[in-house]
Amino acid sequence: MTVLVRDFRTEDAEAVTALRRVCVPHQVVTEELVLFGVATADPAKKYRLLVAEEEGVIIGTAHVGIAYGSSDPGQSSVTPHVHPGRRGRGAGALLLRTAEEHLAAEGATSVYAWVIDEPSSRAFAEHRGYRPSRGSHFQRLDLTGAALPEPPPLPPGLTLGTAADFADNPRPLFEADAESTSDEPSDIGAELDDYEDWLHHTWNDPTLDRGLSTVVVTADGRVAAFTAVVTDGMTTYATAFTGTRRAFRGRGLAKLAKSDSLRRARAAGYRDAFTANDGDNGPILAVNKWFGYEICASEVRYVRTLG
DSSP: OOEEEEEOOGGGHHHHHHHHHHHOTTSOOOHHHHHHHHHHOOGGGOOEEEEEEETTEEEEEEEEEEOTTBSSTTEEEEEEEEOGGGTTSSHHHHHHHHHHHHHHHTTOSEEEEEEESSHHHHHHHHHTTOEEEEEEEEEEEETTTOOOOOOOOOOTTEEEEEGGGGTTOOHHHHHHHHHHHHTSOOSSOBOOOOHHHHIIIIITOTTBOTTTOEEEEETTSOEEEEEEEEEOSSSEEEEEEEEEOGGGTTSSHHHHHHHHHHHHHHHTTOOEEEEEEETTOHHHHHHHHHHTOEEEEEEEEEEEEOO
16 A cells, blocks of 8 residues: 655644544644644744645654754754554655655754654664654643642742733743743753744644633732643643743742642543653652652654754
8 A cells, every 4th residue: 555745734634633642642632733833834944744645544744844943053853653553554754754855955954853762663763863862751640530739838929820811911921931941951942032923823822721821920910930731622631831930940839830720620621631841851840740640651852963
């Protein structure tokens, strides 16, 4: 049977969403999000969503793009996934080769790819010239049965709110996100310095649940800490990012924000809470362990030099 790789079409959204839910069940994926990602991609990203098709059935996908927000030019990424029941037919190799050719043509000098931390997936990457870099863990918390620990006390001068409170002016959230992101361990350093781009791709993300994204606010309206949450609108809740500004670290504010958000998510009927963290991010891994999160899957980031 012949496998072909082509660019995503709007009518593929349902099939791509279903496939990604099988391949990465610990992430929030919706049809609206898939379409949003394609429609709003920054031109500098040179983004392509590739699909692998066999006899009219989509069996694989790959997100491909330049890391245009990085201070190190030439970095790029590809995230290929193939249905577990359709592997070994050449779809993954064809997706990867098509992605690399596209990225090289757009000036990329290195490409990063997340790989499930299991022998066959790692062997696939290493056979194609990729070398391992850093690890990451997906963690799950059963909201239906978890006995959430009591949150630490709220320090004087701070209050709890939500991202929805910043609907008229999200800039304080952007500033907190930018500072926290700059300190996040990663192979591809990111600099959030474009407010309009952040509004377009982060604030307007259709899965961002502003009502469940808790914010710790100072008396003068600054954001001290926050946890940004995405949901599928049904049963699955995931932490997209949790950050504390440098001047407020060491006060338990990340625990406060996450605790408030998790409690309200459970009250809203969400059953599964997921999060993902870099393997070297000890502080947030400790916070998640305190809540009772357990590792449900791990990935390793691989890199290959192009050219």
